[in-house]
Amino acid sequence: xxxxxxxxxxxxxxxxxxxxxxxxxxxxxxxxxxxxxxxxxxxxxxxxxxxxxxxxxxxxxxxxxxxxxxxxxxxxxxxxxxxxxxxxxxxxxxxxxxxxxxxxxxxxxxxxxxxxxxxxxxxxxxxxxxxxxxxxxxxxxxxxxxxxxxxxxxxxxxxxxxxxxxxxxx
Amino acid sequence: xxxxxxxxxxxxxxxxxxxxxxxxxxxxxxxxxxxxxxxxxxxxxxxxxxxxxxxxxxxxxxxxxxxxxxxxxxxxxxxxxxxxxxxxxxxxxxxxxxxxxxxxxxxxxxxxxxxxxxxxxxxxxxxxxxxxxxxxxxxxxxxxxxxxxxxxxxxxxxxxxxxxxxxxxxxx
Numbered sequence: 001x002x003x004x005x006x007x008x009x010x011x012x013x014x015x016x017x018x019x020x021x022x023x024x025x026x027x028x029x030x031x032x033x034x035x036x037x038x039x040x041x042x043x044x045x046x047x048x049x050x051x052x053x054x055x056x057x058x059x060x061x062x063x064x065x066x067x068x069x070x071x072x073x074x075x076x077x078x079x080x081x082x083x084x085x086x087x088x089x090x091x092x093x094x095x096x097x098x099x100x101x102x103x104x105x106x107x108x109x110x111x112x113x114x115x116x117x118x119x120x121x122x123x124x125x126x127x128x129x130x131x132x133x134x135x136x137x138x139x140x141x142x143x144x145x146x147x148x149x150x151x152x153x154x155x156x157x158x159x160x161x162x163x164x165x166x167x168x169x170x
Numbered sequence: 171x172x173x174x175x176x177x178x179x180x181x182x183x184x185x186x187x188x189x190x191x192x193x194x195x196x197x198x199x200x201x202x203x204x205x206x207x208x209x210x211x212x213x214x215x216x217x218x219x220x221x222x223x224x225x226x227x228x229x230x231x232x233x234x235x236x237x238x239x240x241x242x243x244x245x246x247x248x249x250x251x252x253x254x255x256x257x258x259x260x261x262x263x264x265x266x267x268x269x270x271x272x273x274x275x276x277x278x279x280x281x282x283x284x285x286x287x288x289x290x291x292x293x294x295x296x297x298x299x300x301x302x303x304x305x306x307x308x309x310x311x312x313x314x315x316x317x318x319x320x321x322x323x324x325x326x327x328x329x330x331x332x333x334x335x336x337x338x339x340x341x342x
């Protein structure tokens with residue numbers, strides 16, 4: 001059999017499943033096939049991970065933590081770093097696909113924010129597990145929060161970075 | 171291999187498997203943080219109710235944030251310096267901040283006795299509250315007024331009375 005006809009046979013089996021009909025009337029095996037075509041997994045980004053505006057700590061290191069539970073609770077140490085000029089947000093992603101399928105999520109454990117030659121590191125957290133998540137709803141929300149680490153003499157300015165999130169059917 | 175047996179082999183291979191036209195997806199997210207200057211404040215001028223005489227029954231001296239004094243009771247104002255408290259706030263340009271005035275009264279003590287007066291009814295310009303101050307150009311002056319409660323001549327003998335009070339400024 002030529003390659004072209006093999007490919008055609010695969011597609012045929014997938015699309016028609018058990019309903020293989022007279023056009024290719026092979027009664028031998030059609031009843032045992034259980035191929036299932038499911039919706040592709042997809043992910044979109046709704047909200048960025050934004051630590052907002054942070055008052056520079058006076059000569060000491062500082063941390064800002066944003067929860068990954070969707071409540072956007074921010075904790076500042078020392079507390080004097082807190083401002084409410086910009087509401088901090090955990091990143092929010094929406095994962096879609098077939099209900100009840102399992103999937104894994106990969107995010108970087110660290111994100112390095114930069115402003116020119118100056119950097120700050122975020123140790124990331126997420127509300128889902130790295131593996132064995134179930135799409136019990138679609139879209140399913142993925143929140144990425146984390147802890148931002150500031151140096152004692154962190155220069156003022158806007159720091160930014162991008163990071164990749166990958167979801168995979170298991 | 172004939173056509174039938176190949177089709178059978180394919181179907182057996184497919185049995186129990188799921189097919190994804192796409193089983194993985196990746197997206198790029200953004201992360202941000204802005205570090206801004208710490209908020210600082212210092213007293214530029216001290217609050218001073220100036221010279222006055224309580225006369226018979228004392229009363230009150232009201233000092234506005236603009237430095238205008240008015241009296242209630244038998245008090246007679248004298249000359250000399252009278253000024254509101256003034257504080258310079260420094261921080262991130264154009265950021266807003268809150269101003270919190272003392273919750274209670276401040277006590278002024280006589281320099282040579284245990285006699286006291288109190289200051290209450292704090293007011294400020296810009297007014298107290300969340301986000302009421304704005305650091306145009308990175309700084310702002312906050313003026314503080316209040317009311318001085320004065321007793322009789324017997325309660326508050328001649329002399330200098332001093333005390334302290336606390337204000338809180340914060341980014342929010």
